[in-house]
Amino acid sequence: MTDRQPSQSDELLTAYQRAAEIGGRAPSVHNTQPWRWLATRTGLQLRADRSRQLRAADSEGRLLTISCGAALHHARLALHAGGWVPQVKRMPDVRSADALAEITVSGHGTATAQQRRLFDEIDVRHTDRRPTVERKVPHDALELIRQAAADEGASLHWLAEPDLDDLAVAAARANEIGLADAEQRAEMDYWIGGTRPARTGVPSDAVPQTAPQTDVPGRDFGRPGTLDTGHGHARSAVYGLLFTSGDQPGDWLRAGEALSACWLKATDLGVAVLPLSSVVEVPATREILRRMLAGAGYPMLVLRFGLADPDQAPVPGTPRLPAERTTWPGQIPQP
Ligand SMILES: Cc1cc2nc3c(=O)[nH]c(=O)nc-3n(C[C@H](O)[C@H](O)[C@H](O)COP(=O)(O)O)c2cc1C
Incomplete structure (x- = not known):
């Protein structure tokens, strides 16, 4: 039996899949998670998933797109933290309002201290709806x-x-x-x-x-x-x-x-x-x-x-969809 070494394209596919998974931890309006990812060996595509759009409150899709932008930033940080240099083409297809971004990498690179710190906060960040303490933020x-x-x-x-x-x-x-x-x-x-x-x-x-x-x-x-x-x-x-x-x-x-x-x-x-x-x-x-x-x-x-009040219990984390619900296994279905 021969041990096949992972090729760079295998490594990239894994990196894009991981970026999509980390992107899914982003905040979204009502936790709708209105994004869809397609990870291939050549890049990661981010699309809006209109089935989870708030049609009444957000008919234009502003909050849906803001939520997807947060997911895009999370995915970019994941690539940086994995030692890649991401490149992003935003709104890549003028014919499709759902195509929000195409991410590729231009090579290996070391994450900056700031990117590393922000990445480390992804699993700590949450929404806190309780009153804040009576002390000003410096x-x-x-x-x-x-x-x-x-x-x-x-x-x-x-x-x-x-x-x-x-x-x-x-x-x-x-x-x-x-x-x-x-x-x-x-x-x-x-x-x-x-x-x-x-x-x-x-x-x-x-x-x-x-x-x-x-x-x-x-x-x-x-x-x-x-x-x-x-x-x-x-x-x-x-x-x-x-x-x-x-x-x-x-x-x-x-x-x-x-x-x-x-x-x-x-x-x-x-x-x-x-x-x-x-x-x-x-x-x-x-x-x-x-x-x-x-x-x-x-x-x-x-x-x-x-x-936040340091004496209060942490807010319980909100759940996220499993990756198979927010990614396409193959080609993006044509409308
Ligand atoms: C675009 C956007 C709008 C949001 N609007 C509200 C809001 O009006 N009120 C609120 O309590 N939370 C709001 N949230 C927070 C989401 O409900 C929250 O991100 C989601 O439930 C996931 O929880 P988490 O942030 O604790 O991970 C908003 C989040 C986003 C990204």
Whole structure:
């Protein structure tokens, strides 16, 4: 029997498959995991999986594409950590809005210290919907988080008074509008505690038991979960508006890559993150956010940053689909 040495193309296939698997650990709206990967010996393709799009709340696919961008950034980090230098072609096929990225590698390379650190945070990062502690995130940490987003082509605008008051009103209004709309309500009921596919959606133990005390309300899931929110008040949290210079699918993808980068950086610095996306879903409240940017760009997501209470138990991890549900074994099926 001869021992066949793995060829470079075998090694590459394994690296692309691993990148797709790590990409699947990314955050996504309602944990829909709306991505599909095709790993071959010549590259890794990322496509949108519209079967897991929030058709009512996210009809344009902005939040779906932001989620896929976060997965793309995770996959890139996995390749760096594996000793490869990834190259990415974003929106590679003008005829297909679902083709989001093609990743290849240009050769071997050593990951930078920053890439290594962000990679190491992938399995630590999570969404924390509990109030943050009453101590400000240090300014230096906020600057590093802002820089991590900027490195990926998106900007974080820190919100101060009077915009913070407007955000609080807009977030409450967006929650009301979402819950009053029958289709959006049904969609949320499906993904949060409903008959969603196994290992998707937001599990009950990640949904607050009672409304957390805060000036700016987080998403109202319309049902209580089992997450103990404690007695704190999130009044020391800092809110950042993630925005891009354009509002096209390519910009949404970049915003997702920046979301992943700044969230992993925050995790590395011990800063808890909570995205607030209902204010972006509702056109009227998205317009309020756009005015806060005074022409500088288009709102993608509001992010709450704060110090987590060290005495609280860790939030249980949310499940992810097995790789066979998010990858194609062979050719991408033609529509
Ligand atoms: C684009 C996007 C929008 C999100 N919007 C919200 C939101 O409005 N409220 C919320 O509580 N979580 C939000 N999340 C967090 C997801 O629910 C979370 O990432 C997912 O359930 C997986 O959990 P994990 O982040 O703990 O891994 C959002 C995440 C993404 C990527």
